[in-house]
Amino acid sequence: MTGGGVKRHYLNMFKDMRRPEVLKNEKRITKGDLTRDRIFTVALNLFREKGFEGTTMREVAAAANMSLGAAYYYFASKEAIVLGYYEKVQEEHELRLAKGLETSKDFRERLGVVMHSKLDILKDDRGLMSALFRFFGNPKHPLSIFAPETRIFRSSAIAVMEQAIGDEKMPPDLREIAPQLLWVMHLGFLFYFIYDESPGQEKSHRLVDGALDVVMNLLTVARLAVMKPFRGKLIKLMKDAGLLIPREEARPMLAEAVEV
Amino acid sequence: MTGGGVKRHYLNMFKDMRRPEVLKNEKRITKGDLTRDRIFTVALNLFREKGFEGTTMREVAAAANMSLGAAYYYFASKEAIVLGYYEKVQEEHELRLAKGLETSKDFRERLGVVMHSKLDILKDDRGLMSALFRFFGNPKHPLSIFAPETRIFRSSAIAVMEQAIGDEKMPPDLREIAPQLLWVMHLGFLFYFIYDESPGQEKSHRLVDGALDVVMNLLTVARLAVMKPFRGKLIKLMKDAGLLIPREEARPMLAEAVEV
DNA sequence: GTCTATACCGAGATAGAC
């Protein structure tokens, strides 16, 4: 992230971020698509073996049997590769939930499916996740959690929470903010998760279950008609702070891919 | 964060982190202490002017009239300088609160003083804060929010929340977790703050006030005897997850400095 | 359009002479 001459040019960071999966639906798979895929796969393996910081682009290029320049031809930076991974995670999450969410009728159970499956997907890649966390606090960086460039991941993940809520009985005002509140909680889980060295990250899974139970308790209270003024305050607070994402912006990622 | 040869050696990152303020209380001020101070001051000015990423150690060294190697003799890395800044912030916060907290009898008011004064202290240094946020998600890094190396800042900040609570009437179990909950909320404020481009970061201050009002509402409910089982669940959850810091660990930083 | 080869830059960091 540091080296390199002259000015950073973040905006040019993603030369072509379309995923292999999407490309398959298009006219034809070019040779370059395969090469891009090879770099991507090889890089992720290296990241898992030696960590993100510990892997150089030169190693990636070497492992993919090509020159440094060729690797940079496809990925503008090391981080761009990681972003591609994040995209894959979100897709995998949505795929798993497509099956899991339908079979479970209970709201609490659906929330559990959402959270646990996310951790399952990430179980071997906590190091990678922590590499991504680096950018969360940097508003100027395109990999930041609030950057325009990552909007699609953010809104897709929030849409997943909406799906989990489904038609669970809930006052409309609460329904408006619930997906985002769940999403923030999910971020908290991820944060705990990457720090969690317990075998199989069992502590994280226990935390998820305990927290969800508490949430269900909170929900039964929050649902009460008496609580409406309080809910109103909370919503106003979030709106004034610009923390409420318009619902139409929250949509699953796979839906976008198909639409192309 | 990236460049540099061979292996990182995080453990050796802080060659001598004792602050100038503390050193003044010791036998004598060596020439090296002055040099260290000069580097520190010059570096912070550069960071404010050109940002953290935009400032090179070579510039810092040049501005302090010394060689690159000499600068590295005092600070093992660019980040180590920033950590020194964070230490200064915590001290400044405690100093301001020493006056502010005594005069205000109302709990809500005291919380406001704590949160607003923190933002005031940081108002010109949002870029620096975001540089610090980079490490929060990396469990292996000593600048991480959960690393042993930053324990003192963490516990000092929590101790501040304890001070703000003071002898406010509160069930003992709630009193046990309240400081940490407030601290986490305070982290949320900081996160919003570094993203907040509104003039004077007025939106952040409004968010603080709105959120604290909501907290006071929550508190009146949480205090009720009926809520005891619920509080118990929450505490058990935090304890099981290892998220409860023993209270004796939470103490103001200035107290430690004096104690030496 | 895809890729190699290579030279170059500036960054953070280090070793060892003084």
Added chain:
DNA sequence: GTCTATCTCGGTATAGAC
């Protein structure tokens, strides 16, 4: 305690082969 020289790294740039 300080400096010079040097290392590795990430990234840029370019010329040219296929």
